[in-house]
Amino acid sequence: MIKFPTSDLPFSEYIHHCRTLIAERRTDLQRFHVHEKFIIDVNSPYELIPDKPTYSDGKLKYGALLLHGLFDCPFSLKDLGECLKSNGILSHAILLPGHGTRPEDLLKISYHEWIEALHYGIKTLQQRVEKIYLVGYSTGATLSVYQALQDKQIAGIILLAPALKIKAPIDILLNWRHLIKWIRNKKQWVCYEDEIDYARYQSIAFNPVIQLTMLMRVIKELARQQTITCPVFIATSREDETISSEEALRFFSQLSHHNNQLLLYSSRNYLHSDPRIVTRPTLNQQSHIKHFSHVSIPFAPHNVHYGKQGDYFYSRHQYTQEYTFGAYNRLEIQLFDILYNLGIVREKRRELTYNPDFDFMANKIVDFIVKN
Structure with missing residues (x-):
């Protein structure tokens, strides 16, 4: 240290x-x-x-x-x-x-x-x-x-x-x-x-x-x-x-x-x-973005890790119809995954990782x- x-x-x-x-x-x-x-x-x-x-x-x-x-x-x-x-x-x-x-x-x-x-x-x-x-x-x-x-x-x-x-x-x-x-x-x-x-x-x-x-x-x-x-x-x-x-x-x-x-x-x-x-x-419906998350604020869209095409696992699906991106915590993400699998909601939720x-x-x- x-x-x-x-x-x-x-x-x-x-x-x-x-x-x-x-x-x-x-x-x-x-x-x-x-x-x-x-x-x-x-x-x-x-x-x-x-x-x-x-x-x-x-x-x-x-x-x-x-x-x-x-x-x-x-x-x-x-x-x-x-x-x-x-x-x-x-x-x-x-x-x-x-x-x-x-x-x-x-x-x-x-x-x-x-x-x-x-x-x-x-x-x-x-x-x-x-x-x-x-x-x-x-x-x-x-x-x-x-x-x-x-x-x-x-x-x-x-x-x-x-x-x-x-x-x-x-x-x-x-x-x-x-x-x-x-x-x-x-x-x-x-x-x-x-x-x-x-x-x-x-x-x-x-x-x-x-x-x-x-x-x-x-x-x-x-x-x-x-x-x-x-x-x-x-x-x-x-x-x-x-x-x-x-x-x-x-x-x-x-x-x-x-x-x-x-x-x-x-x-x-x-x-x-x-x-x-x-x-x-x-709000950006084309990119499936509802709001900005805590972690998204300092990162540019071109960021190699958290950007649109970033190598971070949760940055890979920015344009699929399956997700809405925004300010979602871990519990909300897990809950919406369950609701999606049950057919109750149309889209899963993911934390937005960059600032558009x-x-x-x-x-x-x-x-x-x-x-x-």
């Missing part, structure tokens, strides 16, 4: 250490049809250096620290990172401790270790750029909010499907300390699944979910005393099956910066009095960075 802070470890050496750790810890490198090196590449931190950067006082003007989500890896923000690179913005993607290796590595992790990784990422990027933007997906967005509440040097934060409140009732369970202690000692897993995805854990442990919820509580306490002064960009799905989009809207409504923006994906046409909120429709509106979102994010 990479320990933080790593003193003055150069970012290139940090990448090397993480790659070595991933190669040592993973036991599935020969399981998939892709090359071992590709799996290590996907799960490792990376640096994307622009060919035509903008300079200011001897430094690159813009830098983005990419923070992935829970059970994910840096690959989840690679598509956006490439877009930033082509627009003159340097990107550093870090690996949150416990990720990219095996699900068991999250059993004893603490959210404090994620914060230490965040601070290391900021420190190394500050050496290269004038303005730092935090780009967080899901739990990465939670960490971005945490930092922005305390660090006035952050130029702005971009939050994709921000995990500000989980739909599952974990927060209620946290009030029952004896139950939580029993869960940690006796019941380590919410579910333990076959690891069929080389870029995201399928097995869900209780501990990281509890750690995330504890971090959310810390943020609520900080927000009572401090405010975010930098501009904020949010992109989220109204029908998100994992996190509360209502909480994201509530959070946004409390922010006052005139350059704040919220991109709301929805299967319904919501009208908002706030001109900073833009609603984008998700990715280019629009990415261009909005680039404008948000370079115009602030």
Whole structure:
């Protein structure tokens, strides 16, 4: 496990250490049809250096620290990172401790270790750029909010499907300390699944979910005393099956910066009095897409793994008449499979794995960075 802070470890050496750790810890490198090196590449931190950067006082003007989500890896923000690179913005993607290796590595992790990784990422990027933007997906967005509440040097934060409140009732369970202690000692897993995805854990442990919820509580306490002064960009799905989009809207409504923006994906046409909120429709009958899922937001349609023609198992049937794609959780998918087999419904349900509106979102994010 990479320990933080790593003193003055150069970012290139940090990448090397993480790659070595991933190669040592993973036991599935020969399981998939892709090359071992590709799996290590996907799960490792990376640096994307622009060919035509903008300079200011001897430094690159813009830098983005990419923070992935829970059970994910840096690959989840690679598509956006490439877009930033082509627009003159340097990107550093870090690996949150416990990720990219095996699900068991999250059993004893603490959210404090994620914060230490965040601070290391900021420190190394500050050496290269004038303005730092935090780009967080899901739990990465939670960490971005945490930092922005305390660090006035952050130029702005971009939050994709921000995990500000989980739909599952974990927060209620946290009030029952004896139950939580029993869960940690006796019941380590919410579910333990076959690891069929080389870029995201399928097995869900209780501990990281509890750690995330504890971090959310810390943020609520900080927000009572401090405010975010930098501009904020949010992109989220109204029908998100994992996190509360209502909480994201509530959070946004409390922010006052005139350059704040919220991109709301929805299967319904919501009208908002706030001109900073833009609603984008998700219903696409031709592609059998009803709404956007939590995991779909950061991935482009051309993504090699989760895109239209991606190699991930559940990305292979995008245009068959058998499926409707959207924001469906595992229980909903299993239920509709049963109903389909009984002839009660005409289509099965599957989680949408990419964002059909990715280019629009990415261009909005680039404008948000370079115009602030």
